Structures are given as C-alpha cells and as structure tokens.
Amino acid sequence: MAYVAVKGGERAIDAAHAWLAAARRGDGTVPSMQTAQIREQLGRAVDRVMAEGSLYDPDLAALAIKQAQGDLIEAGFLLRAFRTTLPRFAAALPVDTAAMRLARRISAIFKDLPGGQVLGPTYDYTHRLLDFSLLEDRPAADAPEAGAHPGPAPRIPDILGQEGLLEADIRSDAEPFDITRAPLAFPAGRDARLQGLARGDEGFLLGLGYSTQRGYGNNHPFVGELRVGEVDVEIVPAELGFAVCIGTVTLTECQMVNQFAGSKTEPAQFTRGYGLAFGHAERRAMAMALVDRALRAEELGEALTAPAQDPQFVLATCDNIEATGFVEHLKLPHYVDFQSELETVRRLRATAGSAPGAGPPPGAVPPDEPP
Amino acid sequence: MKGYNFAYLDEQTKRMLRRALLKAVAIPGHQIPFAAREMPLPYGWGTGGIQVTAAVLGRCDTLKVIDQGADDTTNAVSIRRFFARTAGVATTTRTAHATIIQTRHRIPETALTEAQIIVYQVPQPEPLYRLEPSRTETRRMHALSEYGAMHVRLYEQVARYGQIAISYDYPVMVNGRHLMAPSPIPAFDNPKMHRMPALQLFGAGREKRIYAVPPYTDVASLDFEDYPFRAGRAPHACALCGAQASYLDEVVTDDRGGRMFVCSDTDYCASRREQAP
Numbered sequence: 001m002a003y004v005a006v007k008g009g010e011r012a013i014d015a016a017h018a019w020l021a022a023a024r025r026g027d028g029t030v031p032s033m034q035t036a037q038i039r040e041q042l043g044r045a046v047d048r049v050m051a052e053g054s055l056y057d058p059d060l061a062a063l064a065i066k067q068a069q070g071d072l073i074e075a076g077f078l079l080r081a082f083r084t085t086l087p088r089f090a091a092a093l094p095v096d097t098a099a100m101r102l103a104r105r106i107s108a109i110f111k112d113l114p115g116g117q118v119l120g121p122t123y124d125y126t127h128r129l130l131d132f133s134l135l136e137d138r139p140a141a142d143a144p145e146a147g148a149h150p151g152p153a154p155r156i157p158d159i160l161g162q163e164g165l166l167e168a169d170i171r172s173d174a175e176p177f178d179i180t181r182a183p184l185a186f187p188a189g190r191d192a193r194l195q196g197l198a199r200g201d202e203g204f205l206l207g208l209g210y211s212t213q214r215g216y217g218n219n220h221p222f223v224g225e226l227r228v229g230e231v232d233v234e235i236v237p238a239e240l241g242f243a244v245c246i247g248t249v250t251l252t253e254c255q256m257v258n259q260f261a262g263s264k265t266e267p268a269q270f271t272r273g274y275g276l277a278f279g280h281a282e283r284r285a286m287a288m289a290l291v292d293r294a295l296r297a298e299e300l301g302e303a304l305t306a307p308a309q310d311p312q313f314v315l316a317t318c319d320n321i322e323a324t325g326f327v328e329h330l331k332l333p334h335y336v337d338f339q340s341e342l343e344t345v346r347r348l349r350a351t352a353g354s355a356p357g358a359g360p361p362p363g364a365v366p367p368d369e370p371p
Numbered sequence: 372m373k374g375y376n377f378a379y380l381d382e383q384t385k386r387m388l389r390r391a392l393l394k395a396v397a398i399p400g401h402q403i404p405f406a407a408r409e410m411p412l413p414y415g416w417g418t419g420g421i422q423v424t425a426a427v428l429g430r431c432d433t434l435k436v437i438d439q440g441a442d443d444t445t446n447a448v449s450i451r452r453f454f455a456r457t458a459g460v461a462t463t464t465r466t467a468h469a470t471i472i473q474t475r476h477r478i479p480e481t482a483l484t485e486a487q488i489i490v491y492q493v494p495q496p497e498p499l500y501r502l503e504p505s506r507t508e509t510r511r512m513h514a515l516s517e518y519g520a521m522h523v524r525l526y527e528q529v530a531r532y533g534q535i536a537i538s539y540d541y542p543v544m545v546n547g548r549h550l551m552a553p554s555p556i557p558a559f560d561n562p563k564m565h566r567m568p569a570l571q572l573f574g575a576g577r578e579k580r581i582y583a584v585p586p587y588t589d590v591a592s593l594d595f596e597d598y599p600f601r602a603g604r605a606p607h608a609c610a611l612c613g614a615q616a617s618y619l620d621e622v623v624t625d626d627r628g629g630r631m632f633v634c635s636d637t638d639y640c641a642s643r644r645e646q647a648p
Contacts, residue, residue, distance in 0.1 A: 084409040084410075184406055326415035
C-alpha cells in the first residue's frame with residue numbers, strides 16, 4: 001500500500017459540520033423545535049445552562065440547548081464563549097434575597113417560621129411513575145391560584161442571627177474578586193470560591209457535596225432554608241445617582257446551617273454554607289452550600305482530610321467547560337509524543353533484553369499519561 | 372469579521388495579555404498568571420496559544436499554524452481558519468515565510484530567525500505538577516529554585532531503567548534560573564530552544580499562565596554529567612525526502628508489521644522534495 005499523506009483537513013471539517021447540522025435537525029417530518037418551547041418546557045435545562053454558562057438569558061440558553069442537541073455542557077460552553085464578548089456597562093447592586101418574590105420556601109430546622117413553608121412547584125413528593133398522558137398533547141391542568149405569591153419572608157440568618165446562634169452575614173464594601181477578569185490564585189478568598197462554585201458542574205458539585213455526607217469532610221448540615229423566586233436587579237447609573245431596576249432574575253438560594261464552632265472563650269454558634277444559583281436549581285444550590293462549607297475548613301480550624309476541603313482541587317476541577325475541553329482534547333493527534341514514547345520504550349526494551357527474560361522491574365515508574 | 376474586533380479579542384484584553392507577555396519576557400521561564408478568557412474553541416485545544424497569538428498579531432503578519440509538525444492536521448486547520456476569519460491576516464505553510472508560528476507539540480526543523488515569533492500551546496505549564504500537585508507549594512519551590520525533586524525523579528529513572536526515560540515535555544532550566552515545561556514537544560526538539568534567535572512565547576489558557584524565552588537565552592535540558600541528555604528519534608531516514616536528521620512520524624502501512632517513517636514537519640519534507648533534482 002502506498003502512503004498518501006492525509007490532506008484536505010479543511011474539506012473534511014466542512015463536511016463534518018454539514019453532517020452535524022443534518023443530524024441536529026433529525027427526521028425532517030417531525031416539526032422543528034422552537035427555542036420558545038425549550039425555554040418554556042425545558043426550564044430546568046435552561047437554568048442549568050445559564051448557571052454553568054454564567055449568563056442569565058433564558059432565550060440564548062434555549063438557543064444554545066437547541067444548537068448543542070441538548071448537550072448541556074456544550075450549551076454552557078456556547079453561552080460562556082458568547083458572554084466573554086459582551087461589554088460591561090454597569091455592575092449591579094447586591095440583590096436582596098430577603099425581598100424575593102417567593103415561588104418556594106422551605107426550612108428543615110423549624111416547623112413553622114415567619115413567612116411560612118411554601119412547597120411551590122417541586123418534584124419532591126411526586127411519585128416517580130412515568131406519566132404516559134404526557135405522550136399526548138393535552139392542555140395542562142390549571143395550577144391552583146397562580147400568582148398567589150406570599151409576601152417577603154425573613155431569611156434564616158435574620159432569624160437565628162438575632163440570638164447570635166448563627167454566624168453573621170459578611171458585610172463588606174470591598175470590591176469582590178472577579179474570576180472572569182483575574183486569574184484564580186490559591187489560597188482563594190470566599191468571594192472567588194463562591195463564584196467558582198456558582199458556575200461549577202452540577203454533577204461534580206453534587207458528588208463532592210455527597211462525599212462530605214459520606215464521611216469525607218463531614219460538616220453536619222441542616223437545610224436552614226431553601227428559597228426560589230424572583231428578585232429585582234438594580235444598577236445605579238452614574239448620570240442618575242440613584243438605583244433603577246433593570247429587570248428580574250429567578251434565583252435559588254440555600255442557607256445551610258452547619259456544625260457549631262466555639263471554645264471556652266468564644267461562645268458557640270452555628271456555621272454556614274451558602275449556595276446561590278440562577279433559575280430553579282435546588283440540587284445545585286444545596287450541593288454548592290455543602291461544598292462552600294467544606295471549603296471553609298481551614299478558616300474554621302478543622303482538620304483538612306477530604307477532597308471537598310481542598311480549594312485547589314475543587315475550584316480547578318469543578319469547571320466543566322475547562323474539564324470537558326481538556327478531557328476531550330485527548331482526541332487531538334498526539335503522534336509526535338507517542339512516537340517519542342515508542343522510541344523510548346524500544347530503547348528500554350533493547351537494554352532490558354540484554355539480560356535474559358528481563359521484563360520491566362517490579363515497581364517500575366508508570367509512563368506519564370499523554371498531555 | 373463583522374461584529375468582532377481584529378483577531379477576536381477586544382483591545383483591553385489584548386493589553387492585559389501584552390502586559391503579562393512583557394513580564395514573561397523580563398523573567399525568562401517564569402510563569403505569569405493572566406486572566407484567560409473563554410475562547411470560542413475548547414480549553415485544551417490551544418486557547419492559550421490562540422490568546423497569545425491574538426495579542427501579538429498585527430495586520431502585516433503572516434501566520435503559520437502547525438500541530439504535530441503538520442499544517443494540515445485538523446486542529447491546525449481550524450486555528451489557522453480562525454485567524455484568517457477574525458483577523459484577515461495572510462497565512463502560510465512555509466516556515467521561512469511566517470512571522471508568527473503557532474505550534475502544538477513541535478518546533479519546525481527549519482531554524483527560526485530574529486524576525487519570527489513562535490507561540491507554543493501549553494496544556495500544563497507547571498513542570499513540577501506530577502511531583503507536587505499544590506500550586507501554592509510549587510510557587511514556593513520556584514521562588515527558592517528548589518528543584519531537587521525533579522533531579523531525584525530523573526535519578527530514579529536512571530536507577531530503574533539505566534537511563535532517563537522522559538520522551539517529551541522534557542524539563543528545561545531557562546537562563547540558569549527557572550525550571551520550565553517546554554510543552555509536550557519531543558525531547559528531540561529541546562536543543563532547538565537553546566539560544567534560539569526567535570522570541571518563544573508560551574500560552575496555557577485553561578491553567579491561565581503565560582511564560583516566555585527571549586531570543587538568545589540559555590535553555591538547558593536537565594541531566595547528569597554521567598547521564599547526559601539524549602535527543603531521541605526513530606533511527607531511519609524519511610521515506611519521502613530522505614532526511615537523515617529530522618523528527619519522524621511512524622506510519623502503519625498494513626496489519627503485518629509494515630511501517631514507514633516520514634518527516635513530522637510537513638513543510639520541511641515538502642521543501643526538500645521540491646528542491647531535490
């Protein structure tokens with residue numbers, strides 16, 4: 001067989017992309033999906049893509065999901081790459097989650113509390129039975145009294161904090177670290193850590209949070225409060241000098257109340273882990289709160305024994321856009337590195353072969369994985 | 372390209388990159404953190420190199436992009452197209468014609484000149500990461516030039532295998548001060564870095580680090596007096612151009628053990644064949 005150097009990479013790429021577009025569309029006799037349908041009917045997917053793509057825009061997230069054929073990490077990547085090109089014209093004021101227009105609010109530590117327990121639109125307590133009626137296109141049953149949002153409810157730190165039983169909110173006017181504008185360095189402050197977790201991979205955060213519950217850095221968590229609802233986003237334009245509302249976002253906030261700390265001199269109080277996510281994302285917010293608390297181990301004088309307590313391990317690994325890129329880059333050609341390894345192994349074998357029957361010595365250094 | 376700045380990145384981002392590059396040139400081999408941006412190509416596929424190239428690219432530049440030494444590998448094609456599209460610059464496959472060469476895993480066989488810049492794509496800028504995963508700790512080791520652990524690693528290989536067994540990304544000392552990862556080029560290419568007339572820039576996007584080797588800087592591959600550095604290549608001549616000293620790719624030609632060896636540097640190989648009588 002004659003050797004022909006592979007040429008025409010450009011034509012191959014174009015053809016592959018055309019094929020991809022056809023595969024994305026699928027069977028042409030099935031109606032094409034509208035992004036509005038994705039936005040309205042696949043809301044949890046949209047929320048996840050907005051969180052991991054770090055951009056609150058349900059329409060663009062829906063577009064990204066459509067473009068990525070429902071691959072949510074790919075969709076998050078599309079949104080992230082778009083986000084990075086956007087100009088920044090203002091910074092919002094901190095949002096006030098106490099003023100949230102609640103769709104859901106539960107506490108696991110008090111049977112009742114001001115503002116009450118509001119179940120809201122939750123999968124909790126559903127029986128996980130496939131609902132075959134969804135195979136048919138039937139109009140949805142009316143939800144009971146939609147729009148009956150309960151009034152603002154105080155947050156759990158506002159309740160427990162009064163007695164000093166729970167560590168206070170950190171109040172600071174300092175400019176927060178911005179992981180999208182400055183390289184993350186370790187040790188990282190809590191502001192940088194929370195930003196990294198807020199857009200970390202939901203599955204990875206879930207696994208790490210779960211690992212703390214299974215003994216790898218346990219921090220005795222209670223869901224102090226979990227709330228979902230809309231908050232106003234306000235900015236102060238320089239030419240006005242007062243705050244104006246520029247829109248609303250749906251957020252999920254989790255206040256985890258954890259293992260108390262104290263000493264003979266310091267009165268004991270509960271510590272906190274915090275989770276906040278775009279959209280309705282309870283699993284993400286709770287996992288984030290568990291990991292946030294685990295990452296505070298050093299600050300709180302706890303023994304550092306578990307992966308979830310190691311900021312570099314967690315933050316440098318949790319970003320799924322980075323992770324998927326580097327894992328999938330193994331598909332790129334590595335002929336040159338592999339060739340150099342081939343020559344090394346052949347050389348080593350030639351040397352080792354001079355001793356009869358000599359294999360690699362026990363405990364031989366394993367070859368480095370390809371970069 | 373409509374809607375995007377020249378070479379994709381906005382000028383503020385390029386300025387941030389250039390500041391990091393200037394620092395990197397001032398301290399050869401030292402890793403400078405920079406605020407890497409999300410690029411429209413995946414992390415691990417050359418985003419660091421692309422950002423560095425975007426920061427140094429001008430309208431009059433001629434760009435060459437290689438992956439594994441070849442201009443026609445798909446990722447090289449993709450990156451070359453990216454700049455042709457976003458910057459409209461001239462591109463070439465000829466090493467001698469390029470003013471900027473972005474590369475993954477190779478240094479061209481043709482010697483580079485003072486008029487050229489070579490930009491390396493770097494997956495892992497920290498040469499010590501297999502020995503010490505904590506970046507807080509490796510930063511301290513670099514600050515103190517505490518590189519004994521790497522020498523111990525080489526020594527362990529000599530003790531076990533009778534020789535140093537690192538094939539690529541072979542660690543180098545730059546300017547007698549900083550231990551540096553040359554990126555996963557084969558050890559064969561390491562000697563080309565030593566006192567190279569061209570400016571060498573390194574970009575690691577995912578790890579958010581930039582480093583550099585200025586022209587005519589000493590770059591020494593780590594070794595021992597009694598176990599000197601050896602640059603390995605397949606002991607063959609190129610089946611296409613007959614080159615005796617170029618780095619070779621091994622091509623499997625059948626399922627009965629058939630092999631042929633051809634230059635990994637496609638431009639070098641093609642040029643030699645053109646010049647051949």
